[in-house]
Amino acid sequence: MIVYLSKRLFMTVLVIAVTSVIAFLLVHLSGDPAAAMAGEGASDADIEAVRATYGFDRPLYVQYLEWAGRVLTGDLGRSxxxxxxxxxVLARHMPVTATLGACALGFALALSIPLGVFAALRPNTMIDRFALWLAVAGQALPSFLFALGLMYLFGVYLRWLPISGSDTWLHYLMPSIALGYYATPAIMRLTRSGMLDVLQSDHVRTARAYGLAPWRVVVRHGLRHAIIPVVSLAAVQLGFMLGGSIVIETIFSLKGIGHLAWESIQRADIEVIQAILLVIAAAYAVLTLLADLLNAALDPRIRIS
Known part of the structure; x- marks a missing residue:
């Protein structure tokens, strides 16, 4: 287990390092940061002054090494x-995005895993067809359109839920459903296919032959093995929610990382953009690491191999 953990930690650090280089290059090669910061009506002299003030006139590798050195000391720069x-700035906005991502993933898992299990237990029935229809609808329906529909129905027409802000837990219900529904189809289909394979395995047939309760066979001997790939997918989906919540945050006026990224791009706030890209990449890598460790704990064959 220690060897497995060491390898995964090394890969996580390597992924974060490579991603930091790519993020830095994308920000600086997508346009002239000095011209963007100076504004549309700035003269050539003003642009050169901004370039000299913020060190944009130096080679890119020198700028990256200086920025990376500051990041390693915990200094992400100044807006x-x-x-x-x-x-x-990130500390003020990150809790909103983290709460939204956690609630959205919780909604997706609570809806998709039971549907996947029931669909596998009753293949080619109405439950199975409803689950497959839900998966197709979730992939075909854009998240922003679904969010606007929820806002109109529960916020404007029925007036059950607030449509903007993040003051109470009620403010997170509609954004969490809108963001989590997009991840539901993939998790549900993976759970269904995994359960169909596991329920036909020898150890499940043996458990049934011993006369174990049906729920125990499904949960302990079936779902425990079928859930392993779902854990990895859930970690990836949570990382996607953290990085791709900009549309949902904008619609519901949630001041999270996604909304901050959009504003920073409009303002050409280079330091904030680079920090957001690095934080999201690190979140992806760490979540993947945690998923691999959880899978190793659930399935000893992973850490043994």
Whole structure:
């Protein structure tokens, strides 16, 4: 287990390092950051002054090494627009996105796993067809359109839920459903296919032959093995929710990381953009690591191999 953990930690650090280089290059090669920060009506002299002030006139590898060195010490830079440390800015916005992502993933798992299990237990029935229809609808329906539909029905027409803000847990219901519904089809289909394979395996037939309760056979001997790939997929989906919640946050006026990224791009706030890309990449890598460790705990064959 220690060898397996060491290898996964090394890969996680390597992924974060490579991603930091790519994120830095994307920000600086997508356009002239000095011209973007100077504004549309800036003269050539103004642009050159901005370039010299923020060190954009130096080679890219020198800029990256300086930025990476500051990041390793915990210094993510200072926002040129907000006039505040980037760490403080992210600390104000990250809890909103983290809460939204956790609630959305919880909704997706609570809906997709039972549907996948019931569909596998009753293949080619109405339950199975309903689950497959739900999966197709979830992939075909854009998240922003689904979010607007929820907002109109529960916020405007029925007036059951607030449509903007993040003051109470009620403010997170509709955004969580809108964001989590997009991840439901993939998790549901993977659960269904995994359960269909496991329920036909020898150890499940043996458990049934011993006369174990049906729910125990399904949960302990079936779902425990079928859930392993779902754990990895759930970690990837959570990382996607953290990085791709910009549309949902904008619709429901949630001041999270996605909304901050959109504003930072409009303001050409380079330090904030780089920090957000790095944080999201690190979140992806760490979540994948945690999923692999959880899978190793559930299935000893993974850590043995």
């Amino acid at each position: 040129t627009y907000l006039r505040a440390d980037v760490t403080e």
